[in-house]
Amino acid sequence: MIQKKYLTTEQALQKAKHYCSYQERCHFEVTEKLYSLGVWKKDVEGIISQLIEENYVNEERYAITFASGKFRIKQWGRVKIKYELQQKKISPYCIKRALKEIDDSEYEKTFLKLAEEKWTSLKSEKNIFTRKSKTQDYLLQKGFEHEMINGFFKNSG
Numbered sequence: 001m002i003q004k005k006y007l008t009t010e011q012a013l014q015k016a017k018h019y020c021s022y023q024e025r026c027h028f029e030v031t032e033k034l035y036s037l038g039v040w041k042k043d044v045e046g047i048i049s050q051l052i053e054e055n056y057v058n059e060e061r062y063a064i065t066f067a068s069g070k071f072r073i074k075q076w077g078r079v080k081i082k083y084e085l086q087q088k089k090i091s092p093y094c095i096k097r098a099l100k101e102i103d104d105s106e107y108e109k110t111f112l113k114l115a116e117e118k119w120t121s122l123k124s125e126k127n128i129f130t131r132k133s134k135t136q137d138y139l140l141q142k143g144f145e146h147e148m149i150n151g152f153f154k155n156s157g
Helices: 009-021 027-036 042-054 059-074 076-086 094-099 104-121 130-143 146-157
Strands: none
Touching: 009 027, 027 042, 059 076, 059 094, 059 104, 076 094, 094 104, 104 130, 104 146, 130 146
C-alpha cells in the first residue's frame, strides 16, 4: 500500500507561489490545485490569504488578463468570456471590469471579420436559410451577442 505524503503548510505555500508565478491564476484554480496536492481545507484558506496579501493572486488582474487573452488569441465574444469567468467563480464586479477593457472598435472589427469569413466560406451552400443558420451558430458558439449577429444579417442582407 502506498502512503500518500502530506505537504507542510510551508511546502504547500511554496508550491502555490510557483504555480501562480508562471501564469495568472484565480482563487478557484489555486484552491483546486491545493486540494489536488492533498492540502487540508483549514490550511488552504490561510495559504490563499497569504497569496492575496503578497499579490500572487489578484482576481481583477486575472479577469482582465483572461478576457483580453481569450479575445485577442481565440477571438471569443463577450458572452463566452463572461460565462467562462463565471465558471471560475470570478465576482460580477471583476467580470464587468474585464469586459470593459475590450476595445469596442476592435471587438466590432473582429466580429465582422469572423462573420464575413464564415459567410464567405459557405458560398457553396445553396439554401440561404441554411447558410444564415450555420453562420449564426458559429458566431453564437464564439460567444457573440444575438443583437450583433442579427445586425450583421440586416446590414448584409
